[in-house]
Amino acid sequence: MARITIRVGPDDFDLGREYAALVADEADSGAVVAFVGRVRDLNLAQHVAVLELEHYPGMTEKALARIAADAAARWPLTAVTVVHRVGPLHPAEQIVLVLTASAHRHAAYDANAFIMDYLKTEAPFWKRESDGNTARWVDARDSDAEAMQRWLPDDAP
Amino acid sequence: MNTVQLLYFARLRDVFGLHSETLTLPEGSAVADLIARLVARGGAFADELGGARVFRVAVNQEMARPDDPIPAGAEVAIFPPVTGG
Numbered sequence: 001m002a003r004i005t006i007r008v009g010p011d012d013f014d015l016g017r018e019y020a021a022l023v024a025d026e027a028d029s030g031a032v033v034a035f036v037g038r039v040r041d042l043n044l045a046q047h048v049a050v051l052e053l054e055h056y057p058g059m060t061e062k063a064l065a066r067i068a069a070d071a072a073a074r075w076p077l078t079a080v081t082v083v084h085r086v087g088p089l090h091p092a093e094q095i096v097l098v099l100t101a102s103a104h105r106h107a108a109y110d111a112n113a114f115i116m117d118y119l120k121t122e123a124p125f126w127k128r129e130s131d132g133n134t135a136r137w138v139d140a141r142d143s144d145a146e147a148m149q150r151w152l153p154d155d156a157p
Numbered sequence: 158m159n160t161v162q163l164l165y166f167a168r169l170r171d172v173f174g175l176h177s178e179t180l181t182l183p184e185g186s187a188v189a190d191l192i193a194r195l196v197a198r199g200g201a202f203a204d205e206l207g208g209a210r211v212f213r214v215a216v217n218q219e220m221a222r223p224d225d226p227i228p229a230g231a232e233v234a235i236f237p238p239v240t241g242g
Contacts, residue, residue, distance in 0.1 A: 096242050124166065139240070
């Protein structure tokens, strides 16, 4: 069974520390893939001063745990860490961390992309960006839904 | 009658001007029945839930479909498509 760690909160994370915790005391993870999502200062040509991340406490953690467990059922993972921040964030700040560990690299790469694709379409987070004067809710992107679809079997509706 | 707790998030909370409310629904009500009842209020509820706009519903913190039943005491959340990551 993969060791799954899920954390949602306002605090920043340290990639090195999370990696060390992921592989501590075990030698069966021959490959670890890390994805870090960060706040950009431009979105849809609007200057972003603050990005506010709202979530649905309780459901968020469950949804992330489910996504990580689905990945671990699909690939031979040894460990998964998902950290997602909430609250006000500024350009260049970190938003999300996904670490996937496996014996070999392909499983770690694919599972990492799978987790991010599902996180973006299934986990209850919402972004509101502000240029310092006006704030607007960020619309969901069709490309994110399409990215998730590629993991479904070809005969799925 | 079943009592359910409704939660609204993000843009929908803003346009409804409401974080949460308690409703009583007939036994055996499904998600679609709840949505129809909210749309019947008119105004922002009809605009957001009764037309072409996309929204999501979770029952007891699990994503739900229109024909899913709403159990007594359920927590039902209505929110826009998610935009995390």
